[in-house]
Amino acid sequence: MTTMVTGSRSFHDRLVAQPRPTGLALAPDGTRLILSVQALDEEGTRYAxxxxxxxxxxxxxxxxxxxxRQGDSAPAFAADGTLLFLSDRESGESDEEPGPSLWSLTDGGEAERITHQPGGTTAFTAAARADALACTAALLPGxxxxxxHAALLRRRRRAGVSAVLYEVTSGGEGGELGPAEPHTFVLGRDVPPVDAGGQGLEGAGDMALSPDGSLVxxxxxxxxAAPDTNxxxxxxxxxxVPRATFSRSGHQYYSPVFTADGTRLICERQQEETYDSEWQVTLVALDPASGEETDLLPDFDNWPWPGRAVCSPVPGDPTLWFTGDEQGHRPVFRRDPDGTVTRLTASGAYASLCVTPDGSTLYALRSTFDSSPQVVRLDAAKADQExxxxxxxxxxxxxxxxxxxVRTTADDGFPLRAWLVLPEGAAAERPAPLLVATHGGPQGSWSDWPWLWNPWPFAARGYAVLLPDPALSSGYGQRMQERGRGQYGGRPYQDVIELTDAALTRADLDPTRTALAGWSYGGYxxxxxxxxxxxxxxxVSHAGLWNLESFQGATDMHAYFRKIFGDPRTRRERYDADSPHLDAARLTTPMLIVHGGQDSRVPESQSRELHHDLLRQQVPTGFLYFPDETHGVEAPNHLRLLYETVLGFLDHHVLGEEWRRPELL
Structure with a gap:
């Protein structure tokens, strides 16, 4: 891991160099806790x-x-306590298609490759009480x-062919999807892998093995024909051979996990927003014997967007734990056998839950807006604990x-809240300039520590940062979704302005020096x-929507957004009401645009259109373009440039300082 020397470096340099905990794995006997960490490589140009x-x-x-070694990721344990992980380390075999393989590591530090799928393994899982594994790998059509599959890959490589014939969709966030499609393979030691079936393009890696390894x-x-149903x-x-299938029109299932006795499968079930209905997310239990599906959170209105369930490891005990957004936090919740739901944590945002073999203790990653991710230990039953x-x-x-x-009440009576970061020295006699930062989603929340659009580099430069959760944010009950449905640029925008006005009643903030920035939906x-x-x-607009009609036709989630906005050929009301490009003549505020050239979620043509409109209106503008980035910014030096450029732009237009072009641009 790269050693961090703070010295006189800027805060965003320190932030970029900071190791990033990403996931936890607990050994079956509860004695070993393995953490995956993203850290700068030796050259400092990528995270490994x-x-x-x-x-x-x-x-x-x-x-x-x-x-x-650097490059080892996704730790998990086999039933016998062997540490498993994915890695692209070399095996020494020739004429092998590149890509991550599944490896094991003994206590003595000897690594052994378990399996290599041509083109690479993208995810895996292990049975809790059997010598069985399942993994996700791709197969080419035909x-x-x-x-x-391996022979076809070699033929394509030797022929210099990278062409893809799309027949379902034309791309996915993070890059092109084709031509291979994910499949689930079940592995036994010294047994050829069994192809359990195609997973398709959504939910790759969504798989589970029953504890005894008999079911996948x-x-x-x-x-x-049914883009909203999996x-x-x-x-x-x-x-x-399939034993049971579950599908519900207009719903999608994610993150399957078997109970300890293998009799039920617990999944997230999501009903996405449509033109006439709001998001609905819950946890369900699927019974493969009876075909029955049970909603496990029928009366839980926190609208927490529950994450992957963690089931009790004790056979016969239906207790489970999950996390979900709530009022700017992401607590751990416990669901007891009688359906009672208890919040276990008082503050913070939690992820990567692990439970000890007796079900008494939890381990997790916890972060807050004033603390980067840390490994923590929790009592598995105590309410509102630290x-x-x-x-x-x-x-x-x-x-x-x-x-x-900051808290206020919207004009429709709904209570609103936001985090506010105050820089050192902010006071009535020295009020700080204010940056309002809007989150993506829109179904999301400022609840955990962000690496992209982190507020503290701005605080280090003297800015206060307001982090509002407007309508459509998660963690505020179903009413928060209802009041924002069909109003992408309406009620959420109004909430942001009302929270901004509430913040600016503070004497330590300067209402004459303000800016607003956002990423993805926040960019919109x-x-x-x-x-x-x-x-x-x-x-500042980072990967924001500008022309809603051209956006919904080009995004990788075109069917999803057409459900929300309507078919522009027959139902134009929301496009006409909420597409900013229709009001381009009103552009007057200096604007910095940021976009990645490989962005499939919000195609970079959205920002090019905006940039052209700003130039046409003769508005001061800049376009920070990253040809190799996707919907976010991942490369360390690109992230440094993002913070340096945005800070320089704000200093120039908000504080009146001379514009300083970043050295590497």
Whole structure:
């Protein structure tokens, strides 16, 4: 792991160099806790995953797992306690298609490759009490098995062919999807892999093995005829023959996990927003014997967008744990056998839950807006507790300010809230300039520590940062969804402005020096703001929607957005009401645009259109373009440039300082 030397470096340099904990795995006997960490490589130009061991008791410092190398990721344990992981480390075999393989690592640090799927393994899972594994790998069209797939890959490579014939969809976030499609394979030691079935293009990696290894569950993607509906398949692990299938029109299932006795499959079930209905997310139990589906959270109105369930490891005990957004936090919740739901944590955002073999203790990653992710230990039953912090790799050091909240009431009577980061020295006699930062989604929340659009580099430069959760944000009940449905640029925009007005009643904030910035849906709100008001001195739009009609036709989620906005050929009301490009003549505020050239979620043509309209209106503008980035910014030096460019743009237009072009641009 790269050693961090703070010295006189800017805060965003420290942030970029900070190791990033990403996932936890607990050994079956509860004695070993393995943490995956994204850290700078030796050249400092990309992040590479490493495996670290954390002391569950919190007494010893963390250590690199003996035998682990940069590039090892996705740790998990086999039933016998063997540490498993994915890695693209070389095996020494020639004429092999590149891609991550599944490896094991003994306590002595000796790595052994378990399996290599031609083109790479993207995900895997292990049975809790059997020597069985399942993994996700791709097959090219026309390939009946892995051997044929490998031969086709070699032929394409030798012919210099990278062409793809799309027949369902033309791309996916993070890059092109084709031509291969994910499949689930079940592996036994020294047994050829069984193809359990095609997972399709959505939900790759959504699979589970029953504890005894006899059943495998996976998801099949929506079809062109039903783009809002997927299918869960529960199949015989030895043969791949389906035992039961579950599908519900207008719903999709995610994150399957078997109960400890293997009798039920727990999944997230999601009903996406449509023109006439709001998002609905819950956890359900699927019974493969009876075909019955049970909603496990029928009366839970926090609208927490529950994450993957963690089931009790005790056979016969239906207790489970999950996380979900709530009022700017992401607590851990416990669901008891009688259906009672208890919030276990008082504050913070939790992820990557693990439970001990007796079901008494949880481990997790916890972050807040004033604390980067740390490994913590929790009592598995105690309500509203503060966790025990365990020693975690990396130390960002002190933050350049403090965190508080802003609350107000919208004009429709709904209570609103936002986080507010205050820089050091902000006071009535020295009020701070304010940056309003709008989150993506829109179904999401400012609840956990972000690496992209983190508020603290701005606080270090003297800006206060307001982080509002407007209509359509998660964690505020179903009413928050209802009041924003069909109003992409309406009620959410109004909520942001009302929270901004509430923040600016503070004497330590300067109402004459303000800016607004956003990413993804937040970028859309920045674009909408540009055509609604001139109250801000500067705006920043990162991967934002500008022309809703051209956007819905080009995004990788075109069917989803057409459900929300309507068919533009027959139902134009929402396009006409909420597409910022129709009001381009009202652009006056200086604007910085940021976009990645490989963005399939919000195609970069959206920002090019906006940039052309700003130039036509003779509005001061800049377009920070990253040809190789997708919907976010991932490369370390690109992230540095993002912060440097945005800070320089704000300093120039909000503070009146001279514009300084970043050295590498």
């Amino acid at each position: 995953s490493e495996l670290w061991e954390v002391d569950p008791a919190g007494e010893r410092d963390p250590r690199r797992v003996p035998g682990s 390939a009946a098995d892995l051997r044929t 569950a996976y998801t099949r993607a929506p079809t062109a 299918t869960v398949v529960i199949a015989d692990a030895a043969t791949g 966790p025990a912090l365990l020693r975690t790799p990396g130390d960002l050091g002190p933050l350049p300010g403090t965190l508080t909240e 709100l920045a674009n909408r703001t540009a055509t609604r008001t001139d109250r801000f001195r500067a705006l």
